[in-house]
Amino acid sequence: MRFFKLSWKNLFRRKTRTALTLAGVAASAAVLVSLLGFNNGYQNALEEDVDRLGYQMLVTAKGCPYEAATMMLSGSADLRYMNAETAQIIMDDPRVDKSMPQLIHASYDPEREATGIYMGVTNAYRELKPWMEFKEGEWLTPGAADEVVLGYEAAELDQRSPGDYILVHGTNETLKVVGIFERSGSQDDAIAFVRMETLQRIFPRLENKLTGIGVKLKELDATSAFEADLYEIPDIQVVTMARVKQTIMGLVSSARILVMSVAAIALIVAAVGVINTILMSVFERTQEIGIMKAMGASKADIFRLIWSETTLICAGGGFIGCAFALAAAQIVESLVRNALSYAPNGPIISITVGLMAACAAGAVLLGMAAGLYPAARAASMRPIEAIRKGT
Amino acid sequence: MVKATQLSKTYRLPNESIHALKKADFEASAGEFVIVMGPSGAGKTTLLNLLGGLDAPTEGSAAVNGQTWSKNEKERAKMRQETVGFVFQEFHLLPNLTALENVEMPLFFSRKKNGRIAHELLEAVGLEHRKEHRPPEMSGGEMQRTAIARALANRPKVLLADEPTGNLDVRNSMAVFQLFRKLADSQGLAVVAATHNAKLAALADRVVRLRDGVLNEERSPA
Numbered sequence: 307m308r309f310f311k312l313s314w315k316n317l318f319r320r321k322t323r324t325a326l327t328l329a330g331v332a333a334s335a336a337v338l339v340s341l342l343g344f345n346n347g348y349q350n351a352l353e354e355d356v357d358r359l360g361y362q363m364l365v366t367a368k369g370c371p372y373e374a375a376t377m378m379l380s381g382s383a384d385l386r387y388m389n390a391e392t393a394q395i396i397m398d399d400p401r402v403d404k405s406m407p408q409l410i411h412a413s414y415d416p417e418r419e420a421t422g423i424y425m426g427v428t429n430a431y432r433e434l435k436p437w438m439e440f441k442e443g444e445w446l447t448p449g450a451a452d453e454v455v456l457g458y459e460a461a462e463l464d465q466r467s468p469g470d471y472i473l474v475h476g477t478n479e480t481l482k483v484v485g486i487f488e489r490s491g492s493q494d495d496a497i498a499f500v501r502m503e504t505l506q507r508i509f510p511r512l513e514n515k516l517t518g519i520g521v522k523l524k525e526l527d528a529t530s531a532f533e534a535d536l537y538e539i540p541d542i543q544v545v546t547m548a549r550v551k552q553t554i555m556g557l558v559s560s561a562r563i564l565v566m567s568v569a570a571i572a573l574i575v576a577a578v579g580v581i582n583t584i585l586m587s588v589f590e591r592t593q594e595i596g597i598m599k600a601m602g603a604s605k606a607d608i609f610r611l612i613w614s615e616t617t618l619i620c621a622g623g624g625f626i627g628c629a630f631a632l633a634a635a636q637i638v639e640s641l642v643r644n645a646l647s648y649a650p651n652g653p654i655i656s657i658t659v660g661l662m663a664a665c666a667a668g669a670v671l672l673g674m675a676a677g678l679y680p681a682a683r684a685a686s687m688r689p690i691e692a693i694r695k696g697t
Numbered sequence: 698m699v700k701a702t703q704l705s706k707t708y709r710l711p712n713e714s715i716h717a718l719k720k721a722d723f724e725a726s727a728g729e730f731v732i733v734m735g736p737s738g739a740g741k742t743t744l745l746n747l748l749g750g751l752d753a754p755t756e757g758s759a760a761v762n763g764q765t766w767s768k769n770e771k772e773r774a775k776m777r778q779e780t781v782g783f784v785f786q787e788f789h790l791l792p793n794l795t796a797l798e799n800v801e802m803p804l805f806f807s808r809k810k811n812g813r814i815a816h817e818l819l820e821a822v823g824l825e826h827r828k829e830h831r832p833p834e835m836s837g838g839e840m841q842r843t844a845i846a847r848a849l850a851n852r853p854k855v856l857l858a859d860e861p862t863g864n865l866d867v868r869n870s871m872a873v874f875q876l877f878r879k880l881a882d883s884q885g886l887a888v889v890a891a892t893h894n895a896k897l898a899a900l901a902d903r904v905v906r907l908r909d910g911v912l913n914e915e916r917s918p919a
C-alpha cells in the first residue's frame with residue numbers, strides 16, 4: 307500500500323498534467339461504457355418489443371413488408387390484402403394455438419396533420435395480448451357495430467374519453483369510444499381498434515379481406531416446419547419475429563462495428579496519452595530514480611512505483627468515465643434515439659453494474675499494459691547515469 | 698570496512714579515453730573518518746561511486762564489509778541497501794515528500810519496519826522541529842542534515858559523502874563534518890567524504906589526496 311501512497315504523491319506533483327491525462331482516459335471510458343450500454347440495451351429493448359407483439363409469426367399478402375409499412379404510415383389505402391378464405395385455412399391448422407386476424411386501414415387527415423390508423427380485430431386480440439390494460443372503459447361489446455377502443459396516444463392526440471363519438475375521416479360514419487388502453491410502449495398505442503366487421507362495413511372494398519394474421523403456435527419448435535408449409539399457399543408471405551429481430555440487429559450491427567472501432571481508437575489514443583505522460587515524468591525524474599536506486603531501491607521497486615502510477619491514473623480515469631456515462635445516459639439516450647431509424651420503446655442504453663465493473667477492470671488492465679514500457683524504462687536506468695543526468 | 702584494490706576507471710568517449718582513476722588502493726576501517734581531497738576533475742566522485750557500488754570499475758575491485766561488489770544489479774541493490782549510505786552535494790531529497798518521509802524512503806525499499814527509526818534519526822541531526830517540512834521549505838543546512846539522516850536509515854556500515862558541504866556556508870559545513878566525526882566515533886561508521894575545503898580536513902582521521910586519478914596517502918593530520 308505504501309507504493310500507492312508514493313505514486314499518489316508523485317501524481318499530485320503535476321496536477322494539470324495528471325488532470326488532463328485523467329480526462330482523456332475518462333472520456334474514452336465514458337464513450338466505451340455508453341456504447342456497450344447501447345449494445346446491451348438496444349438488443350433487450352428490441353426483443354421486448356418483438357415479444358410484446360404476442361405472436362411469433364405474421365402472415366401477410368405477398369409483397370415487400372417494408373413497402374407495406376411505408377404505405378401504411380404514409381396513409382395510402384393501397385395496402386395489399388389477403389383473402390379471408392386463405393386466412394381461414396391457416397387459422398384452422400391444428401398446430402396453431404391462437405391466431406389474430408387483423409385488417410388495417412390508414413388514412414392521412416390533412417386538417418389534423420395526422421394519420422389515423424384503424425385496425426379491425428376480433429376477440430383474439432384480447433387473448434394474445436392479455437397485458438393490455440384499460441385506463442378507462444372496457445373492450446368492444448359483442449355484437450355492437452359502431453364502437454371503438456383507442457390506444458393511449460391515439461386517445462391523447464384528440465383528448466378523447468369514453469362516451470365520445472369520433473368521425474371516421476373520409477366517411478360519414480361515427481364511432482363511439484368505449485375504452486382507452488393504458489400506455490403499453492408499443493405500436494398499439496397509436497391505433498384505434500374496431501371490430502373486423504365494423505371496418506369492413508365502413509369500407510365496403512375491404513369486404514372479405516385481411517391485412518394479415520398473427521399466429522401463435524402450440525409448440526415453438528414447429529416454427530420452421532410450419533413456415534415451410536405456409537409457402538405452399540400462393541400469394542402470402544410469412545414474417546417470423548425471430549427474423550425481424552435478426553434483420554434489425556443486422557442493420558444496427560454494421561453501425562455498431564463502426565462505432566466500436568471508434569471506441570477502440572479512442573482507447574488506444576488514451577493509452578498512448580498515458581504512456582506519453584508517464585514516460586515524460588519518468589525522464590523528468592531521471593535523477594530522482596537514480597537517487598532511489600542509490601538508497602537501495604531495486605529494479606523491481608522502481609518498476610512497481612511507475613507501474614502503479616500508470617495504473618492509478620487509468621483506474622481513476624475509468625472510474626470517472628463510468629460515473630460520467632451513467633450521469634449522461636439520459637442525454638445520450640435521446641441523442642441516439644433521434645439518430646436511429648428504428649428505436650425500440652424500452653430504454654436503449656442500459657448501463658448495468660456489471661458493465662461498469664467490467665469497464666473499470668478494463669481501465670485498470672489498460673493502465674497496467676500502458677505502464678509496462680515506462681516502468682521498464684525507469685527500472686533499467688543505471689543509478690550513476692541517472693544521478694549525473696540531472697546535474 | 699571499505700576497501701579498494703588496484704581500482705581503475707576509464708571512461709571511453711568516441712575519440713579519447715579518460716583515465717579517471719588509476720590503480721588506486723584505499724581502505725577505511727570501522728570508526729574511521731577519511732577525507733578525500735583534490736582539484737576538480739581529479740576523480741573524487743569516480744572513487745566514491747565505485748566504493749559505493751553505483752558504478753562498476755574498469756579494473757581492480759572495491760569491497761564493502763568484506764564483500765566485493767557483484768556484477769549483478771539485483772545483488773548490488775541489496776548490498777547498497779544493507780551497507781552503504783550516500784550523501785550528495787545537491788542533497789537530492791524528493792521535493793514532494795516531507796523530511797520524515799524522505800528519511801523513511803530507504804526503509805521502505807529495504808522493507809524494514811519503520812517504527813521510530815526515522816524520528817530518532819531526524820532528532821539526532823537536530824531536526825525534530827522540521828519533520829513535516831518539505832525540502833523547498835528548508836534551508837540548505839537543514840536539507841543536508843535530512844539527507845544524512847536518510848543515508849543512515851538502513852544502519853549502513855559505510856557513509857559516502859561527495860562534497861556534502863559544496864552548497865553550504867562555513868557554519869553549516871562545520872556542523873556537517875562534526876556530525877560525521879560523531880557518527881564515526883559513536884557508531885563505528887566508516888565515513889569517506891570528498892571536499893575541497895582544507896579547513897574541514899582537521900576533523901578527519903586521515904586525508905587522502907587525488908590528482909589526475911592517482912591516489913596518495915597523506916599522513917594523519919592530528
Ligand SMILES: Nc1ncnc2c1ncn2[C@@H]1O[C@H](COP(=O)(O)OP(=O)(O)OP(=O)(O)O)[C@@H](O)[C@H]1O
Pocket residue numbers: 708709710715716717735736737738739740741742743744
Ligand atoms: N561519465 C563520464 N564520462 C566521461 N568522462 C567522465 C565521466 N565522469 C567523469 N568523467 C571524467 O573523469 C574525470 C574525473 O571526474 P570526477 O567527477 O571523478 O572528478 P571530481 O574529482 O569529482 O571533480 P569535482 O571536484 O569537479 O566534482 C574528469 O576528467 C571527468 O571529466
Ligand SMILES: [Mg+2]
Pocket residue numbers: 741742743859
Ligand atoms: Mg565530483
